[in-house]
Amino acid sequence: MALRWSKVSPQLALIPALTVTLVAFAGAIGWTIWMSFTRSRRFPDYAIDPAVWARQYDRLFSDGVWMTSLRNVVVLAIGSALAIVLGFILAAMIEKEKRGEGFFRTIFLYPLAVSLIVTGIVWRWIFNPALGVQNFLHQLGWESANFNWLADPATAIYGIILASIWHGLGFYMALMLAGLKSINTEIWSAAKLDGVSFWRLYVEIIIPMLKFTFLTCAILLSLGVVKTYDIVLAMTNGGPGTSTWTPAYFVINAYSTRSNIGYASASAVIMLLITAAVFLPLMLVTAWQVRRRQAAAV
């Protein structure tokens, strides 16, 4: 009897998690996809008209604001990639110069504990044209300094990029540091013995060895960028105009401000597709790495 129960209980214990997966993930995703083909507005309407099943998507891709959102995601991804590069440089320096490692790591990582809403509010204050850093530079005598990025549709997105880099830099540094520490220490001494120059050591040996870490960072960055919402809301609230909208902002706006479930669902489905497009390469590369490691072990 006891033996029987010990076989059944583990299966029973999985029921809550299984329910969550089926209802809150699979079911909810299916529901949203279905909704994106309907003409639901404030309330869900389950009928799909086969003749115009793609109406929400047609509307979406002729909506200038949606195209701005998509372009912003690309700009954000490219701009925030600076955090990975800088994170690697910092990690390499901290790893090489052992002095003050704990101190610098603590400083670089603390923004991660701060919420994106607070980050956005703080940077909004720094970008304040009359009282913030711009005014400080003017008082120093640099009259032409323009740090009022958030007021101009052309530069507002760069303000958001700067704040995102501030927030995420330590995270990428920590990942890179972990990667660097996993490198066999003999490589450093071997390179020194062979007289390999500093730059060649990093460009030709270290960076190729860390390519998987770089890839992980890039994918995590892209996944984070697709979700960008809080920081935009706190810094510009989408403005000036609609210049800093992102897909995540677009979905929330379509749902809560325009009360249009069909439209919000269609844009959410595109978000899911973007995430999948970023995520699949990660899966493939991970599988490839595992296979290669197994082959090497044999």
Add this chain to the structure above:
Amino acid sequence: MNAVSAYETSAAARIGGRVYPRRRRRIKGASIAVLVFLAMCAAFISIPLYVVIVTSFKTMDQIALGEVFSLPTTWTFEGWWKAWAEVCSGMTCEGVRHGFFISLAILFPSLFLSIALASVTGYALALWNVRWAGPFLFVLFMCAFVPFQIIMIPLVALTASLGIYGTIWAIAVIHAVLAMPLLTLIFRNFYKDVPPEIINAAIMDSGSFWRIFAEIILPMSGNIMIVVLILMITSVWNDFLIGLTFGGMGAQPMTVILANTVITERGEVHYNVDMAAALLTAIPPLVVYFGLGKFFVQGITAGAIKG
């Protein structure tokens, strides 16, 4: 510069006579350059915190002068008090303290629900012979990456039909649901390294699934619990979107109150109050970070890469 070289010399002296003089000089120059660069980056990272702290203690008269980096001429707690107890968010003027207590009320059930669900699931998947464990783990791995927006609308409808929409319970349940895939993977990866001999012996000892979990597995989960707790405390406390969409009017967490206060402010803007409110919201996770930094880093990296 002098201070730096003094430090360098003393450090080199401490390393002892084993360092050759010629090599020591070359390393010194490079080290200074590296340390200067690191210090500059550290300044870039810390300046916002400094600016916010000094602004929150200034009077509005001094802020109007526009010297963003200067120290307060008269230190005042006025901004902090107003932010805590008086500032208006929407219709109510109760300060951010209202949100503080709601955030606390959200935090505890979220932690309990998410950790209970994920640790039991991870334990069952790691140590027991469960059918379809592999595919289920794969599905969980994919769920961990799903953007929140695609499941948001049906979950709002679901919580509304359960009658919990607009309460702290809706927010707590959604936190537990969203954290479940990732936390389950973290727990599963931790428990799979438990030696099978222990489990086999426990089963022989007529230990049931739940008794083994309570008497053997939980007592050895201290480390992973701390990591997961820190990960969840910071992510629940810092969450904005879930609180905004599921809190309705009655259960807005601190971040939502803060955003309402600062972003939708009308009329004269009190920057010292805004900055104090932002700091009040940021203090709890910062305390966790500075208190338990090592585990925090582990939590963040565990949240990022699994395997």
